[in-house]
Structures are given as C-alpha cells and as structure tokens.
Amino acid sequence: MATKGSNSIHRSSSRPLLDLSKAEIQGNVEEKYPTILLPNQSDDLSHLALDIGGSLIKLVYFSRHEGQSTNDKRMKILKDKLGILNGNRRSYPILGGRLHFVKFETNKINECLEFIYSKKLHCGGWESHHSDSTNDQNAVIKCIHFVTKATGGGAYKFADLFKERLGISLDKEDEMDCLVAGANFLLKAIRHEAYTHMEGQKEFIQIDPNDLFPYLLVNIGSGVSMIKVDGDGKFERVSGTNVGGGTYWGLGRLLTNCSSFDELLELSQKGDNRTTDMLVGDIYGTDYPKIGLSASTIASSFGKATLENKELEEYRPEDISLSLLRMISYNIGQISYLNALRFGLKRIFFGGFFIRGHAYTMDAISFAVHFWSKGTAQAMFLRHEGFLGALGAFMSYEKHGLDDLMVHQFVERFPMGAPYTGGKIHGPPLRNLNEKASLENMCATELLEIN
Numbered sequence: 001m002a003t004k005g006s007n008s009i010h011r012s013s014s015r016p017l018l019d020l021s022k023a024e025i026q027g028n029v030e031e032k033y034p035t036i037l038l039p040n041q042s043d044d045l046s047h048l049a050l051d052i053g054g055s056l057i058k059l060v061y062f063s064r065h066e067g068q069s070t071n072d073k074r075m076k077i078l079k080d081k082l083g084i085l086n087g088n089r090r091s092y093p094i095l096g097g098r099l100h101f102v103k104f105e106t107n108k109i110n111e112c113l114e115f116i117y118s119k120k121l122h123c124g125g126w127e128s129h130h131s132d133s134t135n136d137q138n139a140v141i142k143c144i145h146f147v148t149k150a151t152g153g154g155a156y157k158f159a160d161l162f163k164e165r166l167g168i169s170l171d172k173e174d175e176m177d178c179l180v181a182g183a184n185f186l187l188k189a190i191r192h193e194a195y196t197h198m199e200g201q202k203e204f205i206q207i208d209p210n211d212l213f214p215y216l217l218v219n220i221g222s223g224v225s226m227i228k229v230d231g232d233g234k235f236e237r238v239s240g241t242n243v244g245g246g247t248y249w250g251l252g253r254l255l256t257n258c259s260s261f262d263e264l265l266e267l268s269q270k271g272d273n274r275t276t277d278m279l280v281g282d283i284y285g286t287d288y289p290k291i292g293l294s295a296s297t298i299a300s301s302f303g304k305a306t307l308e309n310k311e312l313e314e315y316r317p318e319d320i321s322l323s324l325l326r327m328i329s330y331n332i333g334q335i336s337y338l339n340a341l342r343f344g345l346k347r348i349f350f351g352g353f354f355i356r357g358h359a360y361t362m363d364a365i366s367f368a369v370h371f372w373s374k375g376t377a378q379a380m381f382l383r384h385e386g387f388l389g390a391l392g393a394f395m396s397y398e399k400h401g402l403d404d405l406m407v408h409q410f411v412e413r414f415p416m417g418a419p420y421t422g423g424k425i426h427g428p429p430l431r432n433l434n435e436k437a438s439l440e441n442m443c444a445t446e447l448l449e450i451n
C-alpha cells in the first residue's frame with residue numbers, strides 16, 4: 001500500500017519546481033526499508049554543490065547521461081539510501097553522467113542564480129535525516145527535503161538570497177574540510193591531476209595514493225590558506241596570508257584600469273618589470289654572489305618607483321601587472337616553502353583560481369619554492385585548481401550517507417590509467433590565455449565525464 005508520507009516528509013514550501021507533496025513512501029510505514037517515489041515531474045535530478053568565495057563562485061554538478069531512464073535508477077538509489085540509513089550494506093548503483101565545473105564572479109551572483117535555475121539544478125539536492133533514535137534498527141526517515149551543499153564565506157552570506165530566489169537551503173560545509181577533501185580526492189583518483197611547472201615546462205606527476213601524506217596544500221584564492229594535510233579529514237590550517245589573488249586583481253585593477261582579471265594577466269605577458277622593480281643590479285651595479293643574488297634578482301618590488309619622479313601614467317600597465325604578479329607569486333611561494341620547512345613537508349600543492357593555469361604565475365611560484373629551498377622542494381599544481389572546495393562540498397553528500405553518485409564509483413570507474421586527453425576524463429585545459437574559452441557566455445564550464 002502506498003502511504004502519503006505526511007508524517008515522514010515535510011514539504012519544502014519554497015520549492016518552485018518539484019512538488020514534494022506528491023512524493024510517496026512505498027510500502028507500509030512500519031516497514032524497515034521503505035522506498036520513496038518521486039513523481040516524474042521534473043527533469044532528471046542533478047546534484048549540485050557550491051563554493052562561494054570572496055571573488056568567485058564555483059559550482060560542481062553532476063548530470064546523468066541524456067537518454068538514460070531515471071525512474072528505475074531513482075528507485076534503486078533511494079532504496080540504497082534507505083539501506084544505508086538502516087545500517088545495511090552499501091551498494092553503488094551504476095550511474096553514467098558528468099561532473100561539470102562552472103564558475104562565476106561573486107559580484108555577478110545573479111548570473112549564477114540564473115544558471116542554476118536554467119539548468120534546474122535547484123531541483124536536485126537531497127537530504128535525509130535519521131530519527132533521534134540511537135537504535136539503528138528503529139531508524140526511520142524523518143524528513144526529506146531539498147538542500148544544496150555549499151562552502152566558502154558566501155554559503156553564510158548569501159544563504160537567504162538562495163532561499164528566496166531559488167528555494168535552495170544551503171547546507172554549509174566547512175571551507176577547509178572541503179578544500180582538503182577535494183584535493184585528496186583529485187590527488188588520489190585522477191591521473192595527471194598534479195604537475196610541476198618550471199621555466200615553461202609542464203610535467204605531470206604520478207602520485208602514489210598510498211604515499212600521498214603528509215603534504216602542504218596552499219589554496220590561493222582572494223586570500224591564501226596553507227593547510228598541512230596528514231590524511232583524509234586529518235589536517236591543520238597552519239598559516240595563511242592576506243596577500244593573495246584578490247591583492248593582485250585589486251591592486252592591478254587600480255593601477256592599470258584593466259577591466260578583467262584575465263586582461264590583467266594577459267598584460268603581464270608583455271611586461272618588463274625592470275622599469276618598476278628595483279633589482280640587485282640597480283643597487284650593486286652587478287651581482288651579489290656572496291649571498292647568491294644575481295644582478296637581475298628583484299631586490300625590491302616596485303622599488304624603482306621611489307627613485308624616479310614619475311607619475312603612474314608614465315609606467316606601462318604591462319610592466320605594473322608583471323611586477324605585481326611576481327611580487328605576489330614570489331611572496332606566496334616563499335611563505336609556502338617556509339611553512340613546509342616548519343613541518344618537514346616535502347610536497348607542496350598549489351590550488352585556487354589565482355593560478356588560472358597561467359604559465360608565468362606557476363613559474364614564479366616554482367622559482368620561489370626552488371630558490372628558497374635550494375632545490376630541495378618543488379611546487380606542484382592541480383588541474384582542477386580552483387574547484388577543490390566545490391568538489392569537497394560535492395563529496396560531502398557522501399559523508400552524509402547519500403552515495404548514489406559517489407566518488408568511490410568515480411575511482412572504481414576511472415582506474416589510475418585513465419588517459420589525460422582524448423579519453424574519458426576531460427579536465428580543465430591548461431589554457432593559454434590567448435585561447436578563447438569555449439563558454440556558455442557567462443561562465444567557464446569544465447567537464448569531468450563519468451561514463
């Protein structure tokens with residue numbers, strides 16, 4: 001007998017597209033493992049997680065392959081979920097689909113809301129609650145309502161906006177937890193995720209998943225977090241700096257009048273920092289070999305501006321952008337290495353959207369790590385650089401018992417031998433800035449395809 005779940009399912013009043021009042025519990029309410037049927041009234045369910053940062057909003061969402069039947073799958077998935085809640089053995093339904101990676105500028109949050117709405121992603125979150133009972137046998141689904149996992153400061157700041165505009169309840173996950181979970185997943189499961197970048201040469205690093213820890217994760221977003229990672233869920237934020245990606249973009253915008261981050265970055269490629277930076281050679285007239293400094297080493301970023309009576313307009317924006325980029329990248333590289341040294345960490349992975357797959361940024365960070373470590377440490381970068389937090393938030397569905405689209409599957413279905421290109425994994429391209437991103441107008445979409 002199908003019973004309306006009025007006691008068990010609370011209708012979410014602000015759900016505009018999916019009417020949960022029509023959801024049914026199938027089977028007797030006393031039954032241990034009731035399943036829940038959702039009427040076929042929305043598009044295929046998608047799963048969404050957000051990382052709303054100071055500068056950028058990152059979305060990760062899963063969509064199934066088109067054309068695959070969904071009702072049977074939903075049934076099985078929901079059964080599995082209930083099984084988990086009752087302490088049953090886990091099973092992993094076979095799902096085909098894609099993980100999409102999308103970003104928006106946080107100050108254009110409306111575009112993000114419109115995107116979520118247009119893709120009906122606000123219809124796809126799941127959350128289940130145990131009863132208060134401590135006895136698993138008696139555990140029942142108390143309510144099911146729609147929520148979306150979200151991390152980053154904006155998960156707090158914009159919670160009301162998401163609720164009002166899309167009917168989404170943001171289920172907040174800690175930002176550091178998510179960064180670490182995302183990084184661990186990528187480093188363990190995705191072949192060719194990590195690479196080095198030195199003097200223009202990119203080299204992929206084969207990571208042994210059994211020999212990953214400990215490492216230092218440096219996330220360069222608006223600000224910078226440095227996290228010592230000792231295992232899954234085992235970490236400590238050991239340092240940070242307020243001189244980060246927001247500093248480059250903010251100061252760069254003021255000093256050059258650039259209208260976008262990418263434009264500023266592109267300018268730097270044509271820059272010559274000798275016009276702005278004070279070099280060792282400017283001070284010594286030559287190298288300073290005794291302490292290992294060549295004449296071309298920057299002695300003082302922007303220091304040359306103090307020597308000349310020039311106005312801002314007399315400096316080339318290209319040169320300013322390059323000086324700024326080097327100043328910030330070196331500084332982050334140096335602080336990172338010092339923290340690695342502090343804790344005896346051999347590996348340093350850099351993520352965050354400041355990096356932007358930009359060769360010069362990575363070379364500068366690598367140079368600083370190499371220089372200060374006297375060649376004993378090496379900077380490594382991640383292909384999904386800016387999506388660690390969003391990915392971690394996405395993975396937290398699993399943590400809460402919702403494993404229908406989970407990472408174990410990705411790993412199982414993507415043996416470490418999966419190809420980097422031309423195969424099933426399409427990660428974010430390490431784009432040359434001159435290449436135009438193929439994008440849905442307002443955002444960059446990257447795909448990790450799960451077949």
Ligand SMILES: Nc1ncnc2c1ncn2[C@@H]1O[C@H](COP(=O)(O)OP(=O)(O)OP(=O)(O)O)[C@@H](O)[C@H]1O
Pocket residue numbers: 052053054055056057105152153220221222223224244245246247248249261262351352353354355356386
């Ligand atoms: N289109 C863009 N607009 C603005 N900044 C960009 C853009 N692309 C790359 N960036 C760089 O990425 C940085 C933001 O990176 P990221 O998204 O990883 O951090 P965030 O989550 O916004 O910041 P935080 O974690 O400190 O809140 C910016 O400060 C800037 O340096």
Ligand SMILES: CC(C)(CO)[C@@H](O)C(=O)NCCC(=O)O
Pocket residue numbers: 053054152153175221222223224225239240241242
């Ligand atoms: C405040 C956060 C964590 C927000 O993402 C980030 O911007 C950051 O790590 N800033 C640096 C703050 C500091 O440790 O000085």
